[in-house]
Amino acid sequence: MIWLALGLGLLALWLWRRSNQLRASTGLPWRTVVYHDTARRELTKALFSARYQLTGKPDYVLADGKALIPVEVKPQRQATSPRQGDILQLAAYCLLLEEATGVAPRYGLLRYAQHTFQVDWTDQLYQALLEALDAMRDDLELNDVERSHEQPWRCRACGFGDRCTDALEYD
Template structure:
């Protein structure tokens, strides 16, 4: 009987290790999880300095520092979307502001790929420029639509007020 339990335990361990490897995430302690399946995340990361609030899906604690991880499990693109990279950059900025230590990179997990985005001075500068642009748009009386996608318009928080909406 004890041999059967040992075999079952080994099989479960092998299965768990395969799942971990398939996740595309590094072997690290999970500091925060906001996926709904593990445990409730701590308070969101807040930066009054940058006017930014957010919760990465995971914060991994590594020797290099805290690493934000954003999961997009339904995406199957071979290259990451620019908006997803900027979201990940925002989490890097939040981690930097909260801990006074910039993460060296962030991880973006799609259905079949994990992308590693180095958090460089250039990425940070692009994010800060985007945040400035968003603030300017928020204060503007009118903002031009930047796409031709009716479904994207319908998902926008300004859809009902926008005179330039599609569909």
């Protein structure tokens, strides 16, 4: 009986250590997950702001006391600094959480393959987000939009390939 108890104790200790190693490998802080959009089969409701006509679903929302922290995960991204588009995407989630809860997040987290970046939710970032949203809405009014890249793989993956007159040739 003592061997069984000792064996179960060692197994519990190993499982506890392994779970801590796995948690640490995520690069994210140890916080309660209050929302996630990572399940493939589970449909989760998007956040929506009527005021900004904006909708989105962060990969995770963590709770830090009463504060909420949006998390966007880009597992294939191999950058050593966050890309501007990713920062604006995270800013949109900060804005959506603020609109939904009435409490502004202090920051959000961008998780790349090897790095986690804390992006502070500031007035400057808020203004940059509003400018980007205005620019995107202006672009929606355009009738003739030129291709913005020279990458055949992007054309191959595009949902407008059957209608695009500017698509690149690819094998």
